[in-house]
Amino acid sequence: MKPIQVGLLGIGTVGSGTFEVLNRNQEEIQRRAGRGIEVTMVADLDVARAKSIVGANVQVVGDARKVIANPDIDIVVELIGGYGIAKQLVLEAIEAGKHVVTANKALLAVHGTEIFAAAHKKGVMVAFEAAVAGGIPIIKALREGLTANRIQWLAGIINGTTNFILSEMRDKGLAFNDVLKQAQALGYAEADPTFDIEGVDAAHKVTLMSAIAFGVPVQFDKAYVEGITKLEAQDIKYAEQLGYRIKLLGISKRTTAGIELRVHPCLVPAKRLIANVEGAMNAVMVHADAVGTTLYYGKGAGSEPTASAVIADLVDITRLHTADPLNRVPHLAFQPDAMSNLPILPMAEVVTSYYLRMRVADQAGVLAKVTGILANADISIDAVLQREAGEGESHTDLIILTHDCVEAKMNQAMAEMQQLSTVLAPITRIRKEELN
Numbered sequence: 001m002k003p004i005q006v007g008l009l010g011i012g013t014v015g016s017g018t019f020e021v022l023n024r025n026q027e028e029i030q031r032r033a034g035r036g037i038e039v040t041m042v043a044d045l046d047v048a049r050a051k052s053i054v055g056a057n058v059q060v061v062g063d064a065r066k067v068i069a070n071p072d073i074d075i076v077v078e079l080i081g082g083y084g085i086a087k088q089l090v091l092e093a094i095e096a097g098k099h100v101v102t103a104n105k106a107l108l109a110v111h112g113t114e115i116f117a118a119a120h121k122k123g124v125m126v127a128f129e130a131a132v133a134g135g136i137p138i139i140k141a142l143r144e145g146l147t148a149n150r151i152q153w154l155a156g157i158i159n160g161t162t163n164f165i166l167s168e169m170r171d172k173g174l175a176f177n178d179v180l181k182q183a184q185a186l187g188y189a190e191a192d193p194t195f196d197i198e199g200v201d202a203a204h205k206v207t208l209m210s211a212i213a214f215g216v217p218v219q220f221d222k223a224y225v226e227g228i229t230k231l232e233a234q235d236i237k238y239a240e241q242l243g244y245r246i247k248l249l250g251i252s253k254r255t256t257a258g259i260e261l262r263v264h265p266c267l268v269p270a271k272r273l274i275a276n277v278e279g280a281m282n283a284v285m286v287h288a289d290a291v292g293t294t295l296y297y298g299k300g301a302g303s304e305p306t307a308s309a310v311i312a313d314l315v316d317i318t319r320l321h322t323a324d325p326l327n328r329v330p331h332l333a334f335q336p337d338a339m340s341n342l343p344i345l346p347m348a349e350v351v352t353s354y355y356l357r358m359r360v361a362d363q364a365g366v367l368a369k370v371t372g373i374l375a376n377a378d379i380s381i382d383a384v385l386q387r388e389a390g391e392g393e394s395h396t397d398l399i400i401l402t403h404d405c406v407e408a409k410m411n412q413a414m415a416e417m418q419q420l421s422t423v424l425a426p427i428t429r430i431r432k433e434e435l436n
Contacts, residue, residue, distance in 0.1 A: 003036030004318045007067035009089060010079035011044045014103055014130070016053050017303030018077065018310045029311065033318040037311075043067045068093045075317055077310060078102040087111055094118045094126070099321070101313040103130035103306060106195075109204035112211070112218035116331040123325040127313035132205045133158050133282045135305030136298040137312065142212040142286070143333040149288030151213040153253040155435055158205045160280030160300045161189045161196040162228050162248040166265075167278040170236045170245065176229065188280055198227035199248060199263040206250030209284070210261050214254055214342065215334035219261070222344035226264035235357060235428060238399050239267050242385060244355075245275040249433065258343040260350050267355050267401075267432040273297075274435065285435060348408040353382065353432040356400045358417070359425035362389040366422045367398065377413040379405045395424055401432065 008015050019039055030036045043064040044050035050060045067073055076093040080086045086107050093100050108128055119126045129139045157163050161183060168179040183189035195201045207220045228248050239246050244267040253260040268275040273295055277283040282300030287293045299305035320328050360366045385399035414427055
């Protein structure tokens, strides 16, 4: 049988890894797919560099539209990234009747609804395993492996850069900015790390996972996004003393009122497996009614781990290439006409528990005033930690862990506590997730 022909749009880190792994494991992949899968055409602005990677047997062009226009290309792999030209090329490839594989979480999180609708109309597939958590097959697990389950929540460490930074801050007691420079020097962080450290990259990924888990449209614009730039080494130290570790989590939960969709730093009990995921590794926990809690762990980025996911998508499409489109797994796991209109909850309506750190005057009655405000807001206290003031110091740190409450109540209570003359600095708030 004639091999499936693949065109790569972009041959950077992931593209070169895809080409290498596909060639290296060609025989194994063909045994699994039922026919060969060959990269026969590559588009890249740096034609000379691309030719040096793929050799003389692969056609290299500088214009991506030439790949899309080639009638022999069955699958277009988009590895350009971003929202701009990548969106145009993906839609043009779909319109041309090509299947699409992409690692572009930003594109799908923002424009996924339009792209999936176009693909459904044309009867082609858009596969995106590589868009979330690199080499971890979490999309496959959510779309297929857990299809019998009613998923209740998921929580993931889905950005290796921020997890590396938090791990180094905990292990070495370093400040955020110092570790960020180290991460950039090691290649874990970009020259402009904004998408990573502000939580945007993780929010793109959890938006996609949430849509698949709960059968709702992708709605990145409704996600609550908070990064790690305001975390201080002392908060990581205090969390450790209380039996917790701080992780940047992407979280989505099904509630009676709607779907929670949020990214922010969390205190996680140190005994949880996910709390012990260190360095640039990724992990996703999924809790469902039939199977209980499952954990998926591995490399979330890198040339060959991400290539592994791209090629898995190529194999899936190859297997289903001639299948009736109605018999394929839907893009977001649920049939397009059976998607839910459950709302995405605003953060003020989310229920969780909290870590509060307050710099307060070292004098009598401070704790009573703070706990009084929390009591009036119907917020109960789980634990209190107070650092003894050093010799000659007139202030100290007061740490409070609360039980669950709705965020709007905590916002109000924090505003009142901040007005106290004995609270000497902005209050630090970090949400707490037990992940039971």
